[in-house]
Amino acid sequence: MSGHSKWKNIAGKKGKADAQRGKIFTKIGREIIVAAKSGGPQPEDNPRLRDAISKAKSANMPNDNIERAIKKATGELANVDYLEIVYEGYGPAGIAVIVETLTDNKNRSAGSVRNAFTKGFGNMGTPGCVSFMFQEKGQIIIEKEDKDEDELMMLALDSGAEDFESEDEVFIVTTSPEDFGAVREALEGAGIQFLEASVTKIPDVMTEIDEEAAKKFQKMLNLLDEDEDVQEVYHNAEFPEGWDE
Template identity: 45%
Template sequence: MAGHSQFKNIMYRKGAQDAKRAKAFTKIIRELTVAARTGLADPNANPRLRAAVIAARAANMSKDTMERAIKRGAGGEGIEQYEEIRYEGYGPGGVALIVEALTDNRNRTASEVRAAFGRHGGTLGESGSVSFMFERVGFVHYPPAVASADDMLEAALDAGADDVQSGDDGHDIYAVPDDLSTVRDGLEQRFGPADASRLDWRPRTVVPIAEDDAITLFKLLDALEDSDDVQRVAANFEVPDEIMERLSR
């Protein structure tokens, strides 16, 4: 096991402007509802619901809003029947993309995802066309201030994690999916609640992309994230720091 993997799990995340925050709330509420419907309404006994609650807290969602979504899902009746769908394809520069969605209208979601890929230099593929380039992992994230890289590595190993990546953005801890709850619980005993805890897609390798491709790729990612049905997008790209600095201006 390596303490610091050379590969990063790159997930595209949007900023915290009001419109984006509202859209993020919509996605989290949907996940809370589905998690409560498909399992127990107690986060301590339902790992998926607990992960959704963690995401809701990180987004500063009110306790009342969370509880309403959970009660709605636990009731089961009169709510939309959401279906989990995964789309796979390629973006500009040969970047592999996995798009996870929760939808009550498969045709609508497929149309939105296909249009986003088509408008921004991507190609939507068949199921399994890119997922072999990723591994399914348990993922836990802590902000950088909670611990030094060495302390986090030691604690993560003791908790049963497989890998830790620490940097300016914080600590990313990885475990096999079946060990996610154990690793998360062990870390929370020492550092408190995590900022994120979920099953995730981690690229086995990353693809470096040029500036023009990066610009188009970010437009594609924005278009995908703009869909209320899309919960998460994983990609295997890497953009050099100097290009990211220019694009961030």
């Protein structure tokens, strides 16, 4: 991943989240509903729900929204059943793309995602065609501010983190998916606040693209971002230096 700035990608996503907070809350709400339905409404007994609630709090989602999503999962409020569907394929210049969706209409979801790939000069692939190029990891992003780097690093590593990096104005803590919850809880217990905390997919190798491919791929990303069924988009594109997403 030489030359690739993890924080640049994360900061870009965060900026979009700030600008589209209502849409982000809706998507996280769906995650909470699915997590609570699959593992129960008590966070202490449901690691997936704990992680979803942590993600909600990192996005400054109000507690009322979180509680409402859990009530929908338990049937206290009217709810919709969501299917978890993952699509894989390629963007321009051979970019590997994974799209995770939560949808109540798989035909609508498939059509919308396929349209985004087509209009972005890419093409949908078969399940597994690019997922082998990514590793699932827990990732916790912490603003540096006045934090002691050595102290924070030791806390993260002692609680089970695999890696601790300093990049630009943030620290990036990487964990296995299994240890993500324990590391997050240890840092929370020490009073550390996060810019982002989630289990994500990190590419093994980045694909450098030129400005022409970047423009085409950005169109795909924008269409996927506008799709309410799309929860997350992972890719291995390394945009040109100075590219303004």
